[in-house]
Amino acid sequence: METFGPGNTHEVTNQVPQLTGYNLFTSDAALVAAVEREGAGWHRAALERDGAALSSPDVLALGDLANRHTPELMTYSPRGERIDTLEFHPAWHTLLAQLRAAGVHALPFSDPQPGAMVARCAAYLLHSQIESGALCPITMTFASIPVLQREPQLFAALRDQLYTREHDPRDVPLTQKKSMMIGMGMTEKQGGSDVRSNRTHAFASLGSSGSGRGAEYRLVGHKWFFSAPQCDAHLVLARTDDHAGVSCFFVPRFTPDGNRNAVHIQRLKNKLGNRSNASSEVEFFEAYGVMVGDEGRGVPTIIEMANYTRLDCALGSTALMRAALVQAIHHTRHRSAFGRLLAEQPLMRNVLADLSLEAEAATVLVMRLARAFEDSTGTLEERAWRRLITPAAKYWICKRALEFTGEAMEVWGGNGYVEEGPMARFYREAPVNSIWEGSGNVMCLDVLRALEKEPEAAQALLTQWRDVAQHHASPASALPAALDRLLAALAASPDTREAAARRIAQQLVLIAQAVLLVQHAPPVVADAFIATRIADGCGDSGRVYGTLPATLDHAAIVERAFAG
Incomplete structure (x- = not known):
């Protein structure tokens, strides 16, 4: 018989251990495949090292510390001098030092070679899963480089300080x-x-x-x-x-x-x-x-910078989804309810499988976009990926991250809603990428402008997608009809197109993701995605996560997302 005394009222059981010690890179099958496919296989060893290091308890704690101990503004010195300086917790500077060491701030420019943009974006996806705030100045620094390169005299004076992989936190000239x-x-x-x-x-x-x-x-x-x-x-x-x-x-x-x-x-x-x-x-x-x-x-000058930051918004939201997903899957494999592990319960597996589909579709899309950013003067199809799909992806992926992080937090139950765990921070972080660098309406109207300004590039991309759909058996059979629906929307009057801009951007992204999954994902993943996002226009409905057909192999989809 258990004996209770002061301070010993119960035994703590059925609580989930912290998720540590896994490799953020090698555990993500979709990302590993994309790195090789899109030309950055040469960077794999560095990504594996980062992926292992980032899941240590000490590194995971940095994100929590940096967000609990927020920056403080010091307007004046003790002597009354105007200084306008900021004080950060040491965790913030440690995070920035890690990002610079990984080359996230400049890799494609400081070490140009085929696949450098893809390598940089893969590193971005890993580091964003630990903490998002430190990525903001890194993103802006990265995006400023191609603008400053057009000013030879100024850039020559800044080049070494922009490219170095050493972080210098001092507030000095x-x-x-x-x-x-x-x-x-x-x-x-x-x-x-x-x-x-x-x-x-x-x-x-x-x-x-x-x-x-x-x-x-x-x-x-x-x-x-x-x-x-x-x-x-x-x-x-x-x-x-x-x-x-x-x-x-x-x-x-x-x-x-x-x-x-x-x-x-x-x-x-x-x-x-x-x-x-x-x-x-x-x-x-x-x-x-x-x-x-x-x-x-000034606007055309800064737009080049914005194109890169919009890609990073999509990358950041993809990383948030990945981070929330692995936390949700880990939780269900250690938490029991009603006599069974949550991961063994059919409805929970449906939710996790649906989230897994969303995360993989986002990953293949942003990594394909990364390759398109390698060369802005490429083929018509590459121009369309960069100019047309970037704002559409920024709109859709960032929107999906809001609902996604909320659903993943719900998997944790009440523990997900408290600030001691990571889920509440992920949820609060999710809206910023949808707002920053152009809100949803701005992005969707930019999609329409891209369609109008570069119709040949858009047509080349749509033709390429139709060719993929016609030369693949099921599940791609639903894609031609989806393309027809998109073309019908594009043929409407200008006012009608503008009113439908969000639907058009959504259709573009869903078809792009479906095409990529048909080409590069296992059939179980592509089948499920198309059945629930493409077939019969179901992507237009107000579906929630966890509504996959019961006949799909939910367990296989979850296992691919994060192997047990």
Whole structure:
């Protein structure tokens, strides 16, 4: 008979051990196959090393620490000097050091070779499963490189600090630093996504050598969202003339004479998620900046940066889904209810299998997009993947992550809803990628613009998809009809197309995912995906996870997703 006493009222049983000690890379069959298929097999050893290291208890704890101990703004020094500096928990800097060591900030540019973008995106998927906030300044730094490369003199001065794999957390002038990070400053109060309504002004500096590209300016105005204000420089949109449109400026944290630039941080945003990362509101009091790109061409200049950040949004949401999925599967293999492990119960297996399909479809899509980013001057099909599917994927995958993380959290029951575990953080993190770098409507309207501007590329891609569908037996038999429905939607009037833009983007992504799964996934996965997302237009319905046909092999799908 059990004896109870003070502090000993019950035995703790049927609780799930922390998921540690697994390899994030080798346990993901879809990712492993995609790395080889898309040309980054040479990077496999590094990915395996990262995949093993990232699941240690010490590394897993970093994400929790960085989000519980959020950044603090120090506006003034003890002596009353304006410093606008931020203090971070050491976990934040450890995470950034790991990301730089893995080359996530610059790999395709610092070490160009076939498959480098794919290798970098695979590493991004692994590190994003540990903590998302640290990826924000890494993404912006990465996306700024192709923009800055177009300014040879400026880039030559920054190249080594951008490319190095060493993280330097010091808040000092660039001339004293080993490495640097770059942020973005676009959004203003009155405009939001409509950056052409920006009112921040830039005035040519007195005594400087002229105006225009490469000239020095002074910026006066504000930014409502100024991402990662601790970065060593930001790319900022401002207008030089009311009629010239907005231009792009490189605004360093310190001026060339070593003084702090006049970028005053008003406050840090109190955000739902992404709490480890600082987002701020700032004002420019004649802040020093150098024009990047041609005058009045700030939006086209910054759009190139946005294309890369949108890819990273899709990557980040895919990683969140993968992280939530493995936690859910692990939980059900250790938790019993009503006399059986949860993983052995048919309805739970249905839910897990459905989540597994979603995660694999997202993975094959973002890795295919990574290959398309290898060469922007490739074939028509490659142009369509990059220009048309990127905004569609950013829209759809980021939207799906919200429902996905909620469903995975529910698998954990009440334990998933408390902050001591990872599921609540995943859930709070999910909305940001859908909002940042263009909300859902902005992305879907961009899909329509891409269809209108590059019809030949879009047609080439759709023709390629139809060829795949016609040369594969079941499950691809439903794909031609899905393509016909998409073409019918595209043939509608402009107003009708705009009203249906979300449906069109959704159809594009679902067909793209189905084609990739038919080509590269086991039939059990492709069959189930097409049966529930493509056939008879079922992807248009308001389905929830866990509604796969009972006749499918749910256990096999879950085992492929995360082997027991």
